[in-house]
Amino acid sequence: MLRAMLRDLRAHRGRLVMTLVAVVLGVAFVVSTWVMADSTADAVGEVDLRTGVDLVVRGPESGAGLAAEDLELLEGVPGVTRATGVLAGRAALVGSDGKLVPGSHERAGTGWDDTGRFVLVAGRAPRGPDEVAVWSDTGLAPRDTARALLADGRELRAAVVGVFDYRSLGPERPPRLAFDQEVASDLVGSRFERVELDTDREPGALALPSRPGWRVDTGERLNQEVLDQARADADDTRLSLLAFAAVALLVGGFVIANTFTMLVTQRVRQFALLRAVGATRRQVRRAVLVEAVAVGVAGSTAGIALGIGVGAAMVLAGQDDTPLTVSPVAIILGYAVGVGVTVAAAFGSARRAATVAPVAALRTEAAVLPRRSRVVRLVLGAVLLLAGVVVVVATAGVDLDTTARVVGMGGGILGWLGVLVLAPELAAAVLGPVARVLGRTRRPAVRLGARNAVRDPRRTAATSSALLVGLALVCAFATLGETIVSMSAATVRATVPESTTVVVPAAGDEPLATDVLDRVRATPGVSTAVADRYGRVEVQHAGGAGLTTVSAIEPDAFDTVLRADLEAGSADLRRGVVVGSNEAAMRGIGLGDEVTLDFGDHRVTRPVVGLYSTIEGRPLFYLDVAAAPARFRAATTTVYATGADPDRVRAALDAEFRDRPDVRVTDREGVIASGAEEFEAVLEVMYALFGAAVVIAAFGVVNTLALSVLERRREVGVLRAVGARRRLVRGAVRLESLVICAYGGLVGIVVGVGFGAVMQHVMLGRPLTDIALPYQVIGVSLAGMVVVGVLAALWPARRAAHTDVLAAIAAE
Structure with a gap:
């Protein structure tokens, strides 16, 4: 056997x-x-991680670092034989094209020391303010000139005298530039990222001083x-x-x-x-x-x-x-x-x-197929589909908790499974009328192809289900992504007036240099300019504590360069904080309640004076910048500016920062477009990964058509014997392929958009019907299904058209 x-x-x-x-x-x-x-x-x-360091003392997680006084204090601890402060600060490397080098980051500059973290591969160590050593991955070599932008906006040009490999200690990124230690504090800042200690005794036996936020590790x-x-x-x-x-x-x-x-x-x-x-x-x-x-x-x-x-x-x-x-x-x-x-x-x-x-x-x-199997399929599919719909509808309220929303996601999955189980019946219900309509045409190939596609709904459904799954996932995530982009755009348009010019970092997440705000305010035509600073901060209140996003901004920002869609209270930041309504509801905070914002090295306690509509789904606390610690105030993420003539303000700021590759001048539409591009880049990766499933499904269509042609070999032979041309046979197979792919594509799009609506409800807490349809993805998907249908039919159609007539008729 x-x-x-x-x-x-x-x-x-x-x-x-x-x-x-x-x-x-x-x-x-x-x-x-x-x-x-x-x-x-x-x-x-x-x-090659660096070893031999006994203890490392770091400042608070907020990034405040350690001062020179802290280094002196640690040097005096009995048992410490050596204490070395490691400087790290902004030094954005500028390439020969005048743009920031990709990978330049906020803590890319440091001071040269003999701790063993630098391994020279060419040249020597830097000496004096006009020399610098560079990391080997920068592509620079000795005798080149390095151009960098510092935290205060100064541009530094220094001769490259050395190239080094870097031996990291723990979770740190290699610095791009290393300056002479004597001048590094003037260039990258005077606060130490960490202090490394060598000891003559067991680390646990040291009596280290205790300071709020200090972290000590080996x-x-x-x-x-x-x-x-x-x-x-x-x-x-x-x-x-x-x-x-x-x-x-x-x-x-x-x-x-x-x-x-x-x-x-x-x-x-x-x-x-x-x-x-x-x-x-x-x-x-x-x-x-x-x-x-x-x-x-x-x-x-x-x-x-x-x-x-x-x-x-x-x-x-x-x-x-x-x-x-x-x-x-x-x-x-x-x-x-x-x-x-x-x-x-x-x-x-x-x-x-x-x-x-x-x-x-x-x-x-x-x-x-035995009728009993069909009955079981109908009952099971109907139960799954109805159960999914009931669960989704029952959890459709926007004010439900997270558990209820996750249950709603489960309902969406049940509904999806119900559609897959009922796929043969759906195929018969949808393709039957299509076949009857196409059957009235005068083209034999169209009539024959349509009838072949509907003659076995179970086979058609099994073939198209593969396409359905792949396209449904693509459309589901596209719907979620388009909804998020639409929400973000609505947030920017509701918050930033059209007349406001926006100044943002060209490098994305890195803060602006400290001189940018002053230069914006000094620009002719600018009447109001305020800076925004974002950061993750722990919020403490009567109901508990947790991390949130805090925006520190000047009190006169609202009603000038920004708008606050208040639901209750006041937007006067001098009196207290303004909180997003969703955030307040989630934490059980109301008007008049006191909250404490813990910045690690600084704590601020303020009452809640206003609640605003957070349509973007990202809760925020707005705080008067004067109450924030100096370190937080210096980390400007965005500058908003306006004047009597907005067009003149935009032109003047463009001219002011034309020579600054770390600064980008735009408007609210530019901010929206930039955010959409970043999110779409993520979605494109997901589409590519889901594309593997669509490719496999396309091979499945080819396989089904090829086996169908083999199964109907005698039928094809009879058609050829009674006068059907090869063109007619090819056309019939091609149309059958198009019908199968179009059915799978259409049902996949419908299921995907529906599941995307459930996903955005679960993840964003918005109503099920409050979605943005991804028209571009839907259009590309439909066009792609037509292409897949045509390509999938090429080989089976050619094989059917070249069937040997006599051998086919004689076949059993």
């Missing part, structure tokens, strides 16, 4: 080519993800934090990508299941003959599963090889010197996933093959 099935598998291996492709792509996705995550995690272990513990965090990040990346891989495998499962269903249907007489000559049901079932195992093993082997190759390419693209790690777990997982999914998808077909009666060998008609 086994030999007979293997011979049949070898003889008709072409029928399983597309199934193999589905397995290969799914397994490759899983293996490449595992290889990349393992390689990334292991690469951190190869990093160097070994900080390095271990780096390794642990790297592994945690790698695991997070692994889990995130495996979620996309699971979608690809799910779609591949549809393709595999549909393929084996068609193969079993086509071989009913073969199974009946085997039963007639003595084969048991178990043997027949086992024979089909052996075929599935063979396909799974072959596909997994190729998929593992492809996955290792893709993983290696991803690792090299990220960092050239990262070693490639291919663990046994990746290989075992590849085979387990490939074989497991294939066997699971084929199991239903194997069971049906085992139920074929020996007398079926005398029949020629195709097997029909």
